[in-house]
Amino acid sequence: MSQLQVQEQMVARRASDGDGVKLLRVFGGPNLQRFDPFLMLDEFGSEEAADYIGGFPPHPHRGFETVTYMLQGKMEHRDHIGNVGLLEDGGVQWMTAGKGIIHSEMPKQTEGRMHGFQLWVNLPAERKMIPAQYQDIAADDIPFQQFDGFSVKAIAGQTTVNDIALQGFFSIEDTEVIYLDISLAPQQSVRTPKSDDFNAMVYCYEGDISIGKDAIGNKAKTLSLLSGAGEIVVQNNSTTTARFLLLAGKPLNQPIAQYGPFVMNDQQQIDQAIRDYQNGVLTE
Template identity: 60%
Template sequence: MNSIQTDKIRKLVEKIPARATSDGAGVKLLRVFSGPRAERFDPFLMLDEFGSESADDYIAGFPPHPHRGFETITYMLQGKMEHQDHMGNIGLLSDGGVQWMTAGRGVIHSEMPKQTEGKMHGFQLWLNLAAEDKMQPACYEDISPDDLPVVKFDGFEITAIAGQSVINQKAVTGKVQQVKTEPTYTDFRVAQLSDIEIEIADDKTVLLYCYQGEILVSDDKVKLTEQQLGRLSAQGKISLNAAPNSRFLLIAGTPLNQPIAQHGPFVMNTFAEIEQAIRDYQNGQLTA
């Protein structure tokens, strides 16, 4: 890992409530963050939480739609979703699994529920690509839950989807390692009241999303409760106190510090490139 000022504690600098919205063909979800001033989340672009016991909230799914210029990371806690894309990939995302898709120069895919009842609960994170990587060929990977490292601590356990960190003095390495943005993506499941110390390299963007229970952040003990995102300061280690039966995501990455131009499913560096993506899609050349 890169350097970290272990004598400093990262502070909570912004608290954001998730907002109810819908996407796809009417799927009800929570938009945790996105939109204006996107640079403060760099290299991340958006996080959605979807979760409902009612099939009416998710059954219409996400019919075929395009993307260009970034990656989508879908983490399914519970439920079944089928992915299909223009490359001929078909994958079933189910309880505990991850779908990591690099849209690159272009992908057209669908994400459709493979259940008609029961709970569906998960997250989709958008991760930006560097300018020089945006037009790379699209690729796709299904990661089964058996391939995701699960690390147990006294009072809590984590699933390490991506990246590297040190948690309560134990080095943790996730399944996926990316060179440019160095994303860390970790799911914490807390059984008992727990003090948690996390070391992440300085100058990385660090986000915490509490989706169950509550956590106290930093030595200031600022509270994050259900459906709240916290953005932390740039330097130092992370100090948390997590209540019993809490669950939260740790998301961290190295900023690209490049211009962000976004229009719906396209994320480029200039609006001229966005206009080109739209023309390519309209002309059937997005994925060519």
């Protein structure tokens, strides 16, 4: 089977969000169609409480899903419905904002390391106004498998890695999202198939890897967007373990209109979301 090539690379850039939380924005912003069905990926991580203690006070969302994956730390989620959830080391929250949710994400620690990711996944037009919902999943409930030379935490989707079948915890019907966290030992490689109609990307957050038959280098804090069909082949030619996220999904191929925390299909829908939020009816 042919190996996929790197179409584009981008280095995560420093940013801040919420109440001054320092983070790395891996991708997001203009020209979102090339990431479809994904909209944004942030990595947050610091040993310094001042970098995260402000958290993300109450804020709205409409029209998409957020996936929060905590590697280390504790984050409490509260929403307008009265739900309260605590994400701890290794836990995942998959939240569907749908027609509207107002929630907060606040650290439940005042010292130590907080490290994790938030991924935004688009919803199809016909599901953008469904009722909001979310699931908090503890680390022990997320499928994890250790193999010779690598390990995989399968957050979402169904695929194979080195011909070993994997089933993630979440199955996302509309976009068939695959979300894997892979640890790769030195001098080892992994491969996983990608269909031609899926968009796929690899984000290395620790170590130094290479991708494809041309062994294109992908250093830490760098995302590679892949093109075509075939196998995604990732190699670790360094002397230390590498860790990376592998993301793939079926594009919605629908117009994307975004204004901050609202993601719809046209400007009129964005204007309506803003009015609904200002009038206190976003979630009704």
